[in-house]
Amino acid sequence: MTEQTEKIILSSDIIRSRFPKKFKPEICIISGNISEIIKEFKHLGELNYNDIPGFNGTENLKSAGKIIFAKTKKRDVLILNGRPQYFDGTDMRSIGHRIYVLKFLGIKKIISVDEIAHLNPRFSCGEIALIYDHINLMGDNPLIGKNDDTLGIRFPDMSNAYDKELYKNIYKVLQDNKIRINESVYLGITGPESETEAEARFYRDIGADILGYSIVPENITSVHCGIAFGAIGLISRELVADRMSDDSRTQKQKEKDKSQSYTSSVKILKNIVREIADKI
Secondary structure (H helix, E strand, O other), X not given: OOHXXXXXXHHHHHHHHOOOOOOOOOEEEEEOOOHHHHOOOEXXXXXXXXXXXXXXXXXXXXXXXXXXXXXXOOOEEEEEEXXXXXXXXXXXXXXXXXXXXXXXXXXXXXXXXXXXXXXXXXXXXOOEEEEEEEEEOOOOOOOOOOOOXXXXXXXXXXXXXXXXXXXXXXXXXXXHOOOOOEEEEEEEOOOOOOXXXXXXXXXXXXXXXXXXXXXXXXXXXXXXXXXXXEEEEEEEEEOOHHHHOOOOOOHHHHHHHHHHHHHHHHHHHHOOHHHXXXXX
16 A cells, blocks of 8 residues: 555545444535535535645645535535645645545545636626636646556546536536536636736637636546546636736726626526536
8 A cells, every 4th residue: 555545545534434424425516615605505514624634735724624514405415615725835746635535435526616717708707617628737737756556547538537427417407597608628727826918818829718726636636536527617807818908907996806706606606506416
């Protein structure tokens, strides 16, 4: 057994020991600290990341979070409320560790939620994006280093990185609820600085519709260990290159607009998140 696997087992055993009676989750929702979404589920218990060895990734308080043991009418659900971020100094292996722990806990499907910016001029702030592929420009990934063959193969096939069946089921929920569906290629970059106009133009030219800082390493690790992965973006910023130089808003106004857009997109997801968990 490798040192990496030993750490995964240690974390998973601690989490499993806190499971409520007869709790057998196969679905996990990963998000930032989105209290509105969490409230949509029945809570059975919780566990702070800081109480799980190797789970928090960094001491940065913004990355602190907790695992919530939750339930819908039909299913048990794990919710990772909060995520360690690469831009906070968390290394890729630590980000990947959390995904492997989910695998050892019996999770078969992940829905990852990320606040994003849109590059596609047809999209609007305050909407949500349904991700079907990504481009990794983070300059790193959680599989770099010695591979543990018990976790996954050395070169995992990324042709179905965002599981097609999972995508189809989420799409159907959005369609049934008459929600605009922004099908998207997600660009993963490091952050946390905002993007220049030249960068935004380049990102759009290479085929990206949206960008964010969180989903790519989670996705790569999920594919590596065989967890079906779906992702939803909450659109809070616009990065349409030809519009950026004409934007005369102050930084304070930009932050206010971003907050309002984020709230609007969270509200959309909040109304359907339980249905998604039940129907995927």
